[in-house]
Amino acid sequence: MKIGAVVVAAGTGSRAGGEKPKQYQVIGGRPVVWWALKSFCDHPSISHIQPVIGAGQTDLFASATEGLAIEPPVIGGETRQESCRRGLEAIARHDVTHVLIHDAARPFVSADLISRVITGLQEHQSAIPGLAIADTVKKAPYGTIEQTIDRSGLWTVQTPQGFAFEAIRDAHEKARQSGQSSLTDDAAVAELAGLDVAIIPGAAENRKMTTSADLAEADRALSASFHDLPDIRTGMGIDIHPFAEGDHVMLCGVPIAHTHRLAGHSDADAALHALTDAILGAIGEGDIGMHFPPSDPQWKNAASSIFLAKAVELLSHRGGRIGNVDIAILAEAPRISPHLAAMKAKLAALLGVSEDRIAIKATTTEKLGFVGRGEGITAFATVLVRLPG
Numbered sequence: 001m002k003i004g005a006v007v008v009a010a011g012t013g014s015r016a017g018g019e020k021p022k023q024y025q026v027i028g029g030r031p032v033v034w035w036a037l038k039s040f041c042d043h044p045s046i047s048h049i050q051p052v053i054g055a056g057q058t059d060l061f062a063s064a065t066e067g068l069a070i071e072p073p074v075i076g077g078e079t080r081q082e083s084c085r086r087g088l089e090a091i092a093r094h095d096v097t098h099v100l101i102h103d104a105a106r107p108f109v110s111a112d113l114i115s116r117v118i119t120g121l122q123e124h125q126s127a128i129p130g131l132a133i134a135d136t137v138k139k140a141p142y143g144t145i146e147q148t149i150d151r152s153g154l155w156t157v158q159t160p161q162g163f164a165f166e167a168i169r170d171a172h173e174k175a176r177q178s179g180q181s182s183l184t185d186d187a188a189v190a191e192l193a194g195l196d197v198a199i200i201p202g203a204a205e206n207r208k209m210t211t212s213a214d215l216a217e218a219d220r221a222l223s224a225s226f227h228d229l230p231d232i233r234t235g236m237g238i239d240i241h242p243f244a245e246g247d248h249v250m251l252c253g254v255p256i257a258h259t260h261r262l263a264g265h266s267d268a269d270a271a272l273h274a275l276t277d278a279i280l281g282a283i284g285e286g287d288i289g290m291h292f293p294p295s296d297p298q299w300k301n302a303a304s305s306i307f308l309a310k311a312v313e314l315l316s317h318r319g320g321r322i323g324n325v326d327i328a329i330l331a332e333a334p335r336i337s338p339h340l341a342a343m344k345a346k347l348a349a350l351l352g353v354s355e356d357r358i359a360i361k362a363t364t365t366e367k368l369g370f371v372g373r374g375e376g377i378t379a380f381a382t383v384l385v386r387l388p389g
Helices: 032-041 058-064 080-094 111-121 165-177 186-192 212-228 270-282 305-317 337-351
Strands: 003-009 046-053 098-103 126-132 137-139 147-149 155-157 161-164 198-201 231-245 248-251 254-257 260-262 321-330 358-363 376-387
Touching: 003 032, 003 080, 032 046, 032 058, 032 098, 032 111, 032 212, 046 058, 046 080, 058 337, 080 098, 080 165, 080 186, 098 111, 098 165, 111 126, 111 161, 111 198, 126 186, 161 165, 161 186, 165 186, 231 270, 248 270, 248 376, 254 337, 270 305, 270 321, 270 376, 305 321, 305 337, 321 337, 337 358
Parallel strands: 003 046, 003 098, 126 198, 248 260, 321 358
Antiparallel strands: 098 161, 126 155, 126 161, 137 147, 231 260, 231 376, 248 254, 321 376
16 A cells, blocks of 8 residues: 545635634644644655645745645645545655545544554545544524434544545546535545445544634643643754855845845854754754764755754654743844744744744844954854653
């Protein structure tokens, strides 16, 4: 079996409120879509992950998913059904034999649930997770009960839903050609095509984010685990780069127009270098030069976000999380304050924390020293991390 995953994140999520669609709202320091994708990225049986996003969401998606090993997103259609069909067509180039289709609004999908769906596909053409209905069910279309429904054999279903790839792709095409466009899940598409669909045990925690209350509860659940990390450590980093000929400087992953650039083997982002060293120091993992030697040509002109992602990965592998970061940038020019909001947003995505856990300050040196003479920029960073005891 060669298994791919299509993760659908194309909706507007209007019922959840907020300025962004629900899949881009932050829970536990990360956007909802990041949590959903990360589960598939971490699963050893998934070969390719194809996201499907809404029109106009390209920048939101790129910021929310930076560093994840996923395929470039494709733009979805007007309905979920059409978005899934487009995702299937996009992942077809990887010659997968089976595919799991998942809603990005379900951020709590576990490795165990993904494995159960895959196991179901070893015996069935289609396998979807579901929960048997335990409550009494009433039919009341106008607010008054018409009848009590026999709940035996009734299930609520979840994603990821698994299918033999060619079968579900053909089923989607058949539904499209027949004029069906509003089927609410892929199992319904499979049923329409006459495919057998098996139900496997779902997971109660694999709930769907629909309302603002759902997002708030998910954030509380994810944040609660933060307080179960009693080993609190701090780290400090400092980085200095001189100016060279150029037209912009990189600070906290944001390009800032200037008469010069910062000289260095990578993109010379002094703030990200300092922060990377602070995280590495907090967990006793050396410094940035040990992991990314400047003598190695592969790091020439590299984005410093790569270095920071490695430090965050090392922290995550030890079960740790960022508590907060504090960055101070010393520069006579360019003016940094107009870019602070963009810098915080960039760091929040890279670190997986909310913006209220990030502080960035900029100051001059009153014309003193090499910074004061306009010869370069210095950055300091401190970080608090929490690890299991």
